[in-house]
Amino acid sequence: MKERRILLVIGGGIAAYKCLDLVRRLRDEEMRVRAVMTRAAAEFVTPLSVAALTGEKVFTELFDLDDEHEIGHIRLSREADLLIVAPATADLLAKMAGGHANDLASTLLMATDKPVLAAPAMNPRMWLNPATQRNVAQLEADGVHFVGPNTGEMAERDEAGPGRLAEVPEIIAAAKTILAERRSVTPLRTGRPLAGRHILVTSGPTHEPIDPVRYIANRSSGKQGHAIAAAAAALGARVTLVTGPVTLPDPPQARVIRVETAEEMLRAVQQSLPADVAVFAAAVADWRAAAAPSEKIKKSGATRALELVENPDILAAVGKEPAQRPPLVIGFAAETGDVVAYAAKKRKAKGADWMVANDVSPQSGVLGGDSNTVHLVTANGVEDWPPMSKQDVAERLMLRAAEHLRRSTAAAE
Numbered sequence: 001m002k003e004r005r006i007l008l009v010i011g012g013g014i015a016a017y018k019c020l021d022l023v024r025r026l027r028d029e030e031m032r033v034r035a036v037m038t039r040a041a042a043e044f045v046t047p048l049s050v051a052a053l054t055g056e057k058v059f060t061e062l063f064d065l066d067d068e069h070e071i072g073h074i075r076l077s078r079e080a081d082l083l084i085v086a087p088a089t090a091d092l093l094a095k096m097a098g099g100h101a102n103d104l105a106s107t108l109l110m111a112t113d114k115p116v117l118a119a120p121a122m123n124p125r126m127w128l129n130p131a132t133q134r135n136v137a138q139l140e141a142d143g144v145h146f147v148g149p150n151t152g153e154m155a156e157r158d159e160a161g162p163g164r165l166a167e168v169p170e171i172i173a174a175a176k177t178i179l180a181e182r183r184s185v186t187p188l189r190t191g192r193p194l195a196g197r198h199i200l201v202t203s204g205p206t207h208e209p210i211d212p213v214r215y216i217a218n219r220s221s222g223k224q225g226h227a228i229a230a231a232a233a234a235l236g237a238r239v240t241l242v243t244g245p246v247t248l249p250d251p252p253q254a255r256v257i258r259v260e261t262a263e264e265m266l267r268a269v270q271q272s273l274p275a276d277v278a279v280f281a282a283a284v285a286d287w288r289a290a291a292a293p294s295e296k297i298k299k300s301g302a303t304r305a306l307e308l309v310e311n312p313d314i315l316a317a318v319g320k321e322p323a324q325r326p327p328l329v330i331g332f333a334a335e336t337g338d339v340v341a342y343a344a345k346k347r348k349a350k351g352a353d354w355m356v357a358n359d360v361s362p363q364s365g366v367l368g369g370d371s372n373t374v375h376l377v378t379a380n381g382v383e384d385w386p387p388m389s390k391q392d393v394a395e396r397l398m399l400r401a402a403e404h405l406r407r408s409t410a411a412a413e
């Protein structure tokens with residue numbers, strides 16, 4: 001990350017003090033940081049301490065004409081590789097979404113031609129306010145990247161919920177992903193063909209409790225589902241990722257909903273509709289324990305039977321749902337033999353448009369591994385894709401989805 005230049009726009013909120021640590025950590029990554037502070041931000045941290053950490057002049061509302069001659073706002077916003085807005089307050093987000101340019105921070109954000117990463121932080125009510133949510137959806141459609149907010153305790157007493165500034169390592173990880181993507185940018189990616197679309201992805205395994213300490217699980221790592229969420233976001237989509245327990249980092253630009261069981265996953269998926277595309281990459285446990293006692297089950301020396309009942313089929317519930325069915329429903333078929341035939345059967349049975357069929361037999365190394373050999377099964381037949389990384393499968397699948405949506409929109413017009 002050598003020589004990457006960050007323009008940090010510090011908004012006026014209680015979380016502004018965390019920017020001091022953010023600056024330090026960005027500099028540890030050998031990034032050059034210039035900071036701009038709103039008038040309100042200077043009430044929370046002093047420009048002097050920010051300047052001490054960046055080692056650069058800090059630009060505030062109060063900068064005078066001499067500074068303007070020294071470095072104009074256009075140059076300031078474009079000499080960076082990435083703009084980070086942290087904390088992105090409700091007011092700053094509203095200004096950005098509305099295209100206002102009435103102070104230095106909003107002017108820079110309007111004038112830039114560089115990617116922007118916003119790390120919102122505000123009171124949970126303000127975050128959940130429809131106006132803020134509208135502004136965030138607009139900014140996502142415009143290509144602004146988001147990290148956080150996280151859920152938890154707020155600075156105000158007795159206030160908890162979504163609105164905490166993402167942790168500094170999360171902001172750094174999101175920044176690095178965006179900077180890395182910009183390097184390998186392809187014309188299709190810059191075209192953001194999924195802008196304005198909502199893509200819903202399920203990923204990971206589910207855990208089904210047997211008692212408070214034991215559960216039924218499977219070997220899914222979530223790598224393929226998470227890669228799809230990341231690829232969709234990189235192509236401009238607003239992404240909701242509903243994931244079972246995984247050890248992977250969140251894809252930076254996705255809204256992540258963490259669940260444990262199949263039933264929780266179904267609820268989260270239904271609450272996240274409508275979507276333009278739903279991709280079911282989760283390895284949902286087919287069964288759950290018929291009863292999961294609240295006390296730990298004790299050994300008794302005798303054989304013990306575990307009664308299992310079938311879990312709801314999430315893909316089928318959405319694929320066959322006439323009211324909220326997304327225009328494109330994609331399922332995965334994990335098979336250990338007769339891969340394509342089983343996938344074609346599942347496509348019809350579950351009401352999916354496409355099935356991505358893959359061989360998950362132990363010798364394939366797919367489960368937990370980094371690459372995948374898939375077959376795309378659609379109503380028109382089967383396409384065999386060459387072996388490729390899970391990232392490439394994800395990007396290719398999302399580009400196909402973008403093309404499919406473009407054609408259906410064009411046909412409808």
Ligand code: CTP
Binds near residue numbers: 202286312314346
């Ligand atoms: N799926 C789902 N909900 C379930 C089971 C599966 O949404 N309860 C989805 C998976 O996310 C995947 C597709 O259905 O997109 C097929 O999953 P797979 O495990 O291959 O199929 P199953 O229906 O579980 O069939 P089987 O295990 O009997 O092969």
